[in-house]
Amino acid sequence: MMKYSKVAPKYTLVIVALLAFACSFASAYDPSPLQDFCVAINNPASAVFVNGKFCKDPKLVTANDFFRKGLNIAGNTTNKVGSNVTAVTVEQLPGLNTLGISLARIDFAPYGLNPPHTHPRGTEFLVVIEGTLHVGFVTSNNADGNQLFTKVLNKGDVFVFPIGLIHFQLNLGKTKAVAFAGLSSQNPGVITIANAVFKSNPPINADVLTKAFQVDKNVVNHIQKQL
Numbered sequence: 001m002m003k004y005s006k007v008a009p010k011y012t013l014v015i016v017a018l019l020a021f022a023c024s025f026a027s028a029y030d031p032s033p034l035q036d037f038c039v040a041i042n043n044p045a046s047a048v049f050v051n052g053k054f055c056k057d058p059k060l061v062t063a064n065d066f067f068r069k070g071l072n073i074a075g076n077t078t079n080k081v082g083s084n085v086t087a088v089t090v091e092q093l094p095g096l097n098t099l100g101i102s103l104a105r106i107d108f109a110p111y112g113l114n115p116p117h118t119h120p121r122g123t124e125f126l127v128v129i130e131g132t133l134h135v136g137f138v139t140s141n142n143a144d145g146n147q148l149f150t151k152v153l154n155k156g157d158v159f160v161f162p163i164g165l166i167h168f169q170l171n172l173g174k175t176k177a178v179a180f181a182g183l184s185s186q187n188p189g190v191i192t193i194a195n196a197v198f199k200s201n202p203p204i205n206a207d208v209l210t211k212a213f214q215v216d217k218n219v220v221n222h223i224q225k226q227l
Contacts, residue, residue, distance in 0.1 A: 037058075037061070037066075037095060037097075037098070037099070038053070038055040038056075038097045038098045039055065039056040039058075039061050039065040039066075039094045039095050039097060040053035040054065040055070040056070040090050040094035040095075040096075040097040041053070041054050041055065041056040041094065042054065053090060053094075053097045055097070056094070065094050065095045066093070066095035067093075067095075068088055068092060068093045070086070071086065071088070071105045071180075073086075074107050074176075074178070075105065075106075075107040077107050077108065077109035077112055077176070078109070081112065081113045081114070081115055082108060082109035082110070082111065082112025082113060082171070083106060083107065083108050083109065083112040083113055083114045083115075083169075083171075084106070084107045085104050085105070085106050085114065086104060086105040086106075086107070087102070087103075087104045088102055088103050088104060089102040089186060089187050089188070090102065090186040090187050091187070096186045097186060098186070099186060100184060100185060100186060101182065101183065101184065101185070101186065102122070102182075102183045102185060102186055102187065102188060103180060103181060103182050103183065104180070104181045104183070105178070105179075105180055105181075106126075106169065106178070106179045106180070106181060107176065107177075107178055108131065108133070108169070108171035108176060108177040108178070108179075109171070109176060110171060110173060110174050110175055110176065111170075111171055111172070111173075111174075112170075112171045112176075112177070113168065113169070113170045113171070114168060114169040114170075115168060115192055115193070115194060116166050116167065116168045116192075116193045116194070117166070117167065117168070117190055117191055117192045117193060118164055118165060118166050118167070118190070118191045118193070119161075119163065119164070119183060119185070119188040119189055119190055119191075120163075120164055120188070120189045120191060121163070121185040121187065121188045121189050122163055122183040122184045122185030122188030122189070123160065123161065123162055123163040123183065123184045124160070124161040124167070124181050124182070124183045124184075124188070125158060125159070125160045125161075125181065125182050126153075126158065126159050126160075126161070126169065126179050126180070126181045127156070127157070127158045127179060127180050127181075128153045128154060128155055128156065128157050128158075128177070128178075128179050129155065129178040129179060129180060130155060130176065130177055130178040131155070131171055131172075131173050131175060131176060131177025131178065131179075132152065132153065132154050132155075132171070132172045132173045132177065133152070133153045133169050133170065133171060133172065133177055133179060134150065134151075134152050134153075134169070134170040134172050135150065135151055135152075135153055135159050135161075135167070135168065135169045135170070136148055136149055136150030136151065136167060136168060137149055137161045137162065137165045137166060137167035137168075138165060138166045138167070139165065140164075140165065152172065163184070166193060194223075194227060195227060197209065198220070198223050198224050198227050199224065199227040203224065206220050206221065
């Protein structure tokens with residue numbers, strides 16, 4: 001009789017959620033693959049170019065191309081916002097190329113924030129492993145303004161952030177929090193709103209920002225210096 005090893009209860013929900021997400025390949029945002037796999041390789045001599053990456057010769061592909069370790073290690077949250085995102089996209093795991101998914105571990109210091117941001121190429125679902133998070137997203141512009149959908153999540157809770165919409169996560173507790181996220185793209189991208197607006201290179205003209213936010217230019221300058 002075949003024996004099965006036990007999986008730690010705290011990770012069981014994560015595994016189930018990721019497997020469920022994997023079943024949605026057919027509706028993933030990235031184009032559906034026309035071959036079993038296309039392991040990404042930074043080698044133009046390969047001659048086959050799919051989803052922005054060259055494909056590794058299938059004869060040279062190994063199990064390591066589909067493997068990455070380290071998500072059991074907490075990220076460094078000693079920064080101004082008190083959070084750290086450890087992403088696993090096609091850049092970190094070449095075997096994800098053409099498969100339409102990626103994931104991330106998000107660590108929060110007490111009262112840490114994953115600031116408002118968007119993923120232009122992927123929907124995100126979040127599962128809380130430890131702690132309590134206040135999460136939410138804002139809808140696109142409409143006649144009634146931008147509607148906020150928000151929820152307080154506890155361990156084991158799941159929340160979905162639709163593709164392209166601004167969203168955030170805030171740790172409400174005095175202790176650390178941990179969450180895992182799955183995204184419907186091998187390279188979902190991320191635009192942190194504050195950085196994009198106030199820390200672009202070159203900077204957005206201060207007159208544009210003062211007009212857009214209806215604030216004094218000194219306020220804009222102060223925010224830019226903080227970032």
